[in-house]
Amino acid sequence: MTSISLDSEMRIAPAPPGGALIAGQWRQEPLDLPVRDPATELPVGTVHRCTPGDVDQAVRAAATSMQDDWPLHERVDVLRRCGDRVLAEIDVFTETIAAEGVKTIREARAEVLRCVETLHVAAGAADVLTGETLQLDASPRGGNRIGWFTREPLGVVGAISSFNDPLNLVAHKVAPALLAGAGIVVKPSEFTPLSALHLARVLLACGVPPERLSVVCGGAEVGNALVAHPEVAVVSFTGGVRTAEAITRGAGVKKMLMELGGNNATIVCADADVDLAARKIVDGAFGVAGQNCLSVQRVYAETSVFEAVLRSVADGAAALVVGSKYDHATDIGPLINAAAAERVTALVDDAIAGGARLVAGGSRDGTYVAPTVLTGVPTACAISRDEIFGPVVVIEPVSSLDEALQRAGECEFALQAGIFTASLDSATKAARTLTVGAVLVNETSDFRIDSMPFGGFRQSGIGREGVRSAAVEMTAPRCVLMTVPSEPGRASNSSKGLAGQ
Known part of the structure; x- marks a missing residue:
């Protein structure tokens, strides 16, 4: 940072x-x-x-x-x-x-x-x-x-x-x-x-x-x-x-x-463009200091690319500029108030106390929280279940796409999800499997256009x-029904039964 x-x-x-x-x-x-x-x-x-x-x-x-x-x-x-x-x-x-x-x-x-x-x-x-x-x-x-x-x-x-x-x-x-x-x-x-x-x-x-x-x-x-x-x-x-x-x-x-809101997941498959995925994860996790319902909060990377994803995202987080909102060089501004900043750092501290490893960030200065990367977060920790609404991302290894899809769905929030892959089969499998409002391929959860239907499932x-x-x-x-007079000598179908039945 x-x-x-x-x-x-x-x-x-x-x-x-x-x-x-x-x-x-x-x-x-x-x-x-x-x-x-x-x-x-x-x-x-x-x-x-x-x-x-x-x-x-x-x-x-x-x-x-x-x-x-x-x-x-x-x-x-x-x-x-x-x-x-x-x-x-x-x-x-x-x-x-x-x-x-x-x-x-x-x-x-x-x-x-x-x-x-x-x-x-x-x-x-x-x-x-x-x-x-x-x-x-x-x-x-x-x-x-x-x-x-x-x-x-x-x-x-x-x-x-x-x-x-x-x-x-x-x-x-x-x-x-x-x-x-x-x-x-x-x-x-x-x-x-x-x-x-x-x-x-x-x-x-x-x-x-x-x-x-x-x-x-x-x-x-x-x-x-x-x-x-x-x-x-x-x-x-x-x-x-x-x-x-x-x-x-x-x-x-x-x-x-x-x-x-959400606790949005992004999946990085073994065949993904890791550099592209890491850049977009940094943007999606830390934009608006993470105060975004579409923010990337959880990342599941297949084992063969996990270390590269973790290192690239951590390096990207460390390079972000935290400072005055009015300086055009600034990437990360403040949280909305001191209570919000304290809540985010408490969630991070709780995860570390539970055994998580802090890879980047973790510090706070008033309402400013450094872009933070964690791994090894126990699933019982609140940060794995709740919406963080702060500049924090959790990156975990998975052995397969199936495991990634399972873990992505282990949350009561289901707004949007992203997947990075070169495989059409993997992309369509994710689209069929993930119960979320939108599945984004070769993109993180942090994207929408204003004309699309926007919302999620569950909480x-x-x-x-x-x-x-x-x-x-x-x-x-609002329905309007109009009866047209019958032709002379011709009974309407409606007259053959009880009207309005």
């Missing part, structure tokens, strides 16, 4: 028009919830600490706004123009993400470009709302009837997002909701609300009806009020399993979309995100 000077000076993020957006109105005061730079713990801005009453006002306004006509062509145009506007303001969004969050300046800029892509994908996804004609005459009781269905929004979406992608995660909830014709109330992470408020500013400027979108800021009290609100029909949540369990208890009977979530999939999840078919 190469270290450079860490952040120490106060930096102020670009300020949004207000500290919350509620029912089309910006809350200018009180601005009583500070937003802090994770690296320095110094304030970079302030927002309005919302109340359950604010949530109620926002949700009711969103529900009322859905009674007003907002045609699809206008929604598509707004999303397209919003993507263009975010791109035009790339510096503002980059500075905001870097100031309030964990990303380096390079990672922050890349996230803005991802957000632009997400909005443009949404603008081009209107076809997912296409209905169908119903073949009613397939039933003897369907004679003299025609029918069709359209896709209609289920109702107001209550969205809660995480800190690690403070802009694009919000876009992944807002864009499909607006495309579907729904109203949406967003609660961004209390650690990173500024990016969401700036996105709301742009959306309003591009023509979103003011009451159709709200952004409420705060912690658990605000989130609980949002998911439990009787007029919220869909809950879209990105975060941890414990919070998801609390949401399901408090929300009642409503549609749930949950992206809950990794419910439903699928990705703009197209989310828009479908946020809507439902």
Whole structure:
């Protein structure tokens, strides 16, 4: 690990028009919830600490706004123009993400470009709302009837997002909701609300009806009020399993979309390109300091290439630059707070105490954790089972692909998995065997595009995100059946039996 000077000076993020957006109105005061730079713990801005009453006002306004006509062509145009506007303001969004969050300046800029892509994908996804004609005459009781269905929004979406992608995660909830014709109330992470408020500013400027979108800021009290609100029909949540369990208890009977993270495995076969695999593992394990649901956490390498993979990944980890988020030379920024950094190092220490070997890293300086490589981790250790959400990767030898597939599946998280191999047979076997949301060949788990269905199995979530999939999840078919009068002297099939039976 190469270290450079860490952040120490106060930096102020670009300020949004207000500290919350509620029912089309910006809350200018009180601005009583500070937003802090994770690296320095110094304030970079302030927002309005919302109340359950604010949530109620926002949700009711969103529900009322859905009674007003907002045609699809206008929604598509707004999303397209919003993507263009975010791109035009790339510096503002980059500075905001870097100031309030964990990303380096390079990672922050890349996230803005991802957000632009997400909005443009949404603008081009209107076809997912296409209905169908119903073949009613397939039933003897369907004679003299025609029918069709359209896709209609289920109702107001209550969205809660995480800190690690403070802009694009919000876009992944807002864009499909607006495309579907729904109203949406967003609660961004209390650690990173500024990016969401700036996105709301742009959306309003591009023509979103003011009451159709709200952004409420705060912690658990605000989130609980949002998911439990009787007029919220869909809950879209990105975060941890414990919070998801609390949401399901408090929300009642409503549609749930949950992206809950992973403990992702990557397999390196004996015939793999080891240099390629090692480079991608380093990128996938340590990007955003490992605070990424797709992060590579476990690697299983066949025995003949294990030492080469372990050595190359350890060397790559040691070469990464840990330091100021604002220095373009920096590869690794901070964790979101001291508690998160302490948790990660405690997991590492627990594994070492259990017999694991520390190959690289293992140290901590405040909220910064060095890129860490472990091997020989007992399966009973928490780091083998839980999501780390930090810059740590475990690399273990396996005797065969079968063993690698078995061990990769020994986890309650099942988001994505990668395999490096030159064999089509090995690749297709992995694709058939691994119960995960996506299997990536000659790539790690740490890759997605914003139009693909995104989500996992088991504890990794419910439903699928990705703009197209989310828009479908946020809507439902509404059927229309119409009886056509019979020709004179000709009885309809339906008259031969009990109507509606």
